[in-house]
Amino acid sequence: xxxxxxxxxxxxxxxxxxxxxxxxxxxxxxxxxxxxxxxxxxxxxxxxxxxxxxxxxxxxxxxxxxxxxxxxxxxxxxxxxxxxxxxxxxxxxxxxxxxxxxxxxxxxxxxxxxxxxxxxxxxxxxxxxxxxxxxxxxxxxxxxxxxxxxxxxxxxxxxxxxxxxxxxxxxxxxxxxxxxxxxxxxxxxxxxxxxxxxxxxxxxxxxxxxxxxxxxxxxxxxxxxxxxxxxxxxxxxxxxxxxxxxxxxxxxxxxxxxxxxxxxxxxxxxxxxxxxxxxxxxxxxxxxxxxxxxxxxxxxxxxxxxxxxxxxxxxxxxxxxxxxxxxxxxxxxxxxxxxxxxxxxxxxxxxxxxxxxxxxxxxxxxxxxxxxxxxxxxxxxxxxxxxxxxxxxxxxxxxxxxxxxxxxxxxxxxxxxxxxxxxxxxxxxxxxxxxxxxxxxxxxxxxxxxxxxxxxxxxxxxxxxxxxxxxxxxxxxxxxxxxxxxxxxxxxxxxxxxxxxxxxxxxxxxxxxxxxxxxxxxxxxxxxxxxxxxxxxxxxxxxxxxxxxxxxxxxxxxxxxxxxxxxxxxxxxxxxxxxxxxxxxxxxxxxxxx
Numbered sequence: 057x058x059x060x061x062x063x064x065x066x067x068x069x070x071x072x073x074x075x076x077x078x079x080x081x082x083x084x085x086x087x088x089x090x091x092x093x094x095x096x097x098x099x100x101x102x103x104x105x106x107x108x109x110x111x112x113x114x115x116x117x118x119x120x121x122x123x124x125x126x127x128x129x130x131x132x133x134x135x136x137x138x139x140x141x142x143x144x145x146x147x148x149x150x151x152x153x154x155x156x157x158x159x160x161x162x163x164x165x166x167x168x169x170x171x172x173x174x175x176x177x178x179x180x181x182x183x184x185x186x187x188x189x190x191x192x193x194x195x196x197x198x199x200x201x202x203x204x205x206x207x208x209x210x211x212x213x214x215x216x217x218x219x220x221x222x223x224x225x226x227x228x229x230x231x232x233x234x235x236x237x238x239x240x241x242x243x244x245x246x247x248x249x250x251x252x253x254x255x256x257x258x259x260x261x262x263x264x265x266x267x268x269x270x271x272x273x274x275x276x277x278x279x280x281x282x283x284x285x286x287x288x289x290x291x292x293x294x295x296x297x298x299x300x301x302x303x304x305x306x307x308x309x310x311x312x313x314x315x316x317x318x319x320x321x322x323x324x325x326x327x328x329x330x331x332x333x334x335x336x337x338x339x340x341x342x343x344x345x346x347x348x349x350x351x352x353x354x355x356x357x358x359x360x361x362x363x364x365x366x367x368x369x370x371x372x373x374x375x376x377x378x379x380x381x382x383x384x385x386x387x388x389x390x391x392x393x394x395x396x397x398x399x400x401x402x403x404x405x406x407x408x409x410x411x412x413x414x415x416x417x418x419x420x421x422x423x424x425x426x427x428x429x430x431x432x433x434x435x436x437x438x439x440x441x442x443x444x445x446x447x448x449x450x451x452x453x454x455x456x457x458x459x460x461x462x463x464x465x466x467x468x469x470x471x472x473x474x475x476x477x478x479x480x481x482x483x484x485x486x487x488x489x490x491x492x493x494x495x496x497x498x499x500x501x502x503x504x505x506x507x508x509x510x511x512x513x514x515x516x517x518x519x520x521x522x523x524x525x526x527x528x529x530x531x532x533x534x535x536x537x538x539x540x541x542x543x544x545x546x547x548x549x550x551x552x553x554x555x556x557x558x559x560x561x562x563x564x565x566x567x568x569x570x571x572x573x574x575x576x577x578x579x580x581x582x583x584x585x586x587x588x589x590x591x592x593x594x595x596x597x598x599x600x601x602x603x604x605x606x607x608x609x610x611x612x613x614x615x616x617x618x619x620x621x622x623x624x625x626x627x628x629x630x631x632x633x634x635x636x637x638x639x640x641x642x643x644x645x646x647x648x649x650x
Contacts, residue, residue, distance in 0.1 A: 077229055078153070078228055078253045078256075078257060079150070079226075079253075079257065079260075079292055079296070080118075080150065080153050080226030080227065081226040081228075082296055083111065083118070083150065083226075084115055086111045087111045087114065087115035090298075091110060091111055093110060093111050093300070094108060094110055095110055095113075095114050095300065096146065096303055097300070097323070098141075098142055098143050098304065099303070099315070099319060100304075100308070101307070101312070103308075103312075103315040103318055107143045109147070111298075114146070114147060114150065114295075117147040118147045118148075118151040118154055119154060120151070120215050120216070121150075121152075121154075121155075121186075121215065122150075122151045122154035122155040123155075124151075124215060125151060125152065125157055125210075126155050128184075129183060131155075131156035131157070132156070132232075133157050133158065134157070134158045134181055134182045134183065134236065135152050135160060135184050135185070136160045136162055136177060136180075136185045136207075137149060137152070137185075137186050137187075137282075138162055138165075138185060138186070138187045138195055138199075139186075139188060139281070140164060140305075141303075141305030141306065141307070141308075143303070144188050145161070145291075146281065147212070149235070149281075149287070149291070151186075151212070153227070153234055153235075154224050154226055155224075156227055156232070158180075158233050158234070158235060158236060159236075160176065160180055160236045160238070160248070161235065161287060162238070164191070165198055165199065174199065175245065175246070176238050176246060179246075179248060179479065180236055180248055182207065183208060184207065184208040184209070184210065185199070185208070185210070186210050187209070187211060187212070188211055188212065188213045189211035189213055189214050192209055192211050196209065227253055228253065229253045229257040229258075230252070230253055231252045231253070231476065232252060232253055233250045233252055233476065234251055234252055234255070234256055235251055236249065236479055237249040237251055237284050237287075237394045237475075239395075247481060247484070248478060248479030248480075249475045249478060250478065251394075251475050252475070255472070255473055255474070256288070258445065258471075258472045258473045259288060259397035259399050259473045260288070260292060260293050260296040261445075262443040262444075262446075263289070263398075263399045265443075265444070266402060266440075266441075266443055266444075267327065267357055267388070267405055268405055269299075269326070269327065270297060270298075271297055271298035271299050272299065272326070273297060273299050273327055273356075274299055274301065274323055274324055274327075274354075275290070275299060275301045275325055275328060276301070276303075276316065276319045276323060276328040277289065277290030277291075277301065277302075277303055277304075278303070278304045278305065278306055278308065278330065279306060284393075284397070285330075285361070285362055285392075286306075288397060288399075289359075289398060302323050304316070304319065309330075309334070313334065313338040314341060314343075314347060316328070316338065317338060317347060317350060317352065317377070318347060318350055320354070321347070321349075321352055325354060326354060326355065326356045326357060327356070327357045327359070328355060328357075329357070329358050329388075331360070331361065331363040332363045332364060332365050332366055332369050333363060333552040335358075335360065335369050335370075335372075335373040336372070338373065338377075339369075339372045339376045340551075347380060350380045350381075352382040352386075353381035355381075355386050356386060356405065357386065357388050357405055358382075358386045359388055360390065361390040362392075364521070364537045364538075364541070365437040365519075366541060367409075370387050370409060373387070374387070384408055384409075385408050387408075387409050388402055388409070388440065389402065389437050389440060390402025390403075390439055390440050391519055394475070395488065396469050396471075396502065396504075399443065400442065400443065400469055400473075401439055401440045401441060401442045401443065401448065401517040402440035403440045403441055404441065410437070410438030410511065411435055411437055412425075412427065412436050412438070412511065413427060413433035413435050414426060414428055414436060415427070415428045415433055423463060423464040423465065424462070424463060425462040425463065425464060425509050425518075426462075434538070437518070438511060438514060438516030438518055439517045439518065440516055441516055441517075442515075442517060443471070445471055445472065445473065446470060446471030446472075447469070447471060447499075447501075448468070448510065449467075449468045449469075449493060450463060450464075450466070450508065450509055450510055451466050451467075451493060451501075452465050453466040455494060456491075456492070456493060457494045457495075458493050458494075458496065460512075461509070461512035461515075462509055462511065463509060464520065465507070465509070466505065467504045467508050467519075468493070468501040468502065469501060470499055470500060470501045470502070474489060474500075474502045475489070475502075476489075477489045487503070506519055506520075506522060507519075507521050507535070508520050521535030521537055521538070527539070527559055534601060534603065536556075536557040536558065536626060539557045539568075539570075539597060539601060540555040542597055542600045542601065543557070543570055543572065543596065545596070546595075547589055547593070549577060549578045549581060549585075550572060550589075550593075551575055551578075553618070553624065554572060554573040554574075555571065555572050555616075556570070556571045556616060556624045556626050556629040556630075557570050557605075557626070558626050558627075558630040559630075560606075560607070560633065560634065562634065567606035568603060568604065568605050568606055569605070569606065570597075570605050570608045570609070571611060571629050571633060571638065572611070573610075573613065573615060573616035574610050574611065574612065575613050576613060578610075579612070582610060582641060593605065593608055609638060610640070610641045611638050611639050611640060611641060612639040612641055615638070615639045616629070
């Protein structure tokens, strides 16, 4: 059982009624109780405070936007949100919720993302775009869509911040759609996940209870606001908690990850986190003496999710930042996905992550998890206990049968946190969100597409990879994430999140291919070390996985295709490879193939 949480002055009504209150209702109550309390601080690229938003400001500004939206269109209209990193996005998003409009958070289009953005606008039937004045003209030019889909534009930062606005009645936490979270599109065209008001509130409550959070639990986040982790965890959870949260742009973190740690120290954050690569990057960029006054002792929960969690990363991060007050038990691996709103499993807090060394051969051939006591097995990290409000089943994807603990299968999730389905895709929605386990009729499950197991001894969820990305090499089932990690670990010049591994089925044999993105340092060194580097990569993969890489190609910096949440788009990289569309640094000679 989770501990009873000591909450603030809103404890009585707010926390008892949280199952029926929407985010807008919670914000209104907090704005009335403590309008001057800081909700968000936003840091610039140097880690300095650039903007501050109080609870009162958040309610007032979002109400102004809601009143403006109420004067045009109708409830249920889809509203696209294009915002740079900062605090303008969250008040626009809240304004959409208060007005009963369906928000569609989107990443700012770049040269490679214009088609994706246009496709989403057409898919959701968007009629209006919210942004800031500085970006409006440029966005109008590059986001021109079909003539039969005209767009109305509103620069929300130009609206008068009225002291009093017309009364806004926040919608209840029911099943009306709150926003569309377009999936990252790592294996297909993006699909709009329909997230309801009830989904949001349920998921926020699950996280609050699982991690024992309250209004004193300050947080620091850098994830993009158009991504489910950045939106739900970084920007909506603070409203439920009534805490103070520090935000920064994802580019700030990627360029200077130590600013993230400094912010945790300065603002005495209890909760902060990111994908596994965030911890790898921070440890890589550590410089002795850089954070002399940094004190990480307040950090109680270091969330690690959205990617495969690596035991070596946990060890490296703890060894690097232990002298600054970081504790290994702070690390809290977790699991979630947009189709479940966000959070599925993670916790309990203040316990060391669970590590298991399993027999890789048995897992690959028999889909059975057995402990490897010889020290040569594959180390997998537990992603915590499922929330008490959902059911997780491990299912044989071929037969639909529920599997027992310590058996590998597809992860299925049932509960009120599951989204309503995919926007205007009824057949796919039924297949994914209304699955039934064989011989267990009447209970709807959501198929995640992730492969994993439930630990027999600890009940934790262990994630092993994606079904669609599974590699079948010489009769063995391999997860590309594992091979990519081995390649990254094989040489210090190969950086995290810089590799894509896939199969090339052309010809008579299936060939394993690795595409490695070079940063500027590797690009300079490559002419001198290319031959040695290829040998090291091949040796490491052969020794670790027992398979041979037929082709290794190096591509130019910033050309590895990733989703908006930072995941490698393997299917797209495979397509580019087969079409000779990669920006190669060194053409691969035929004689290089094994």
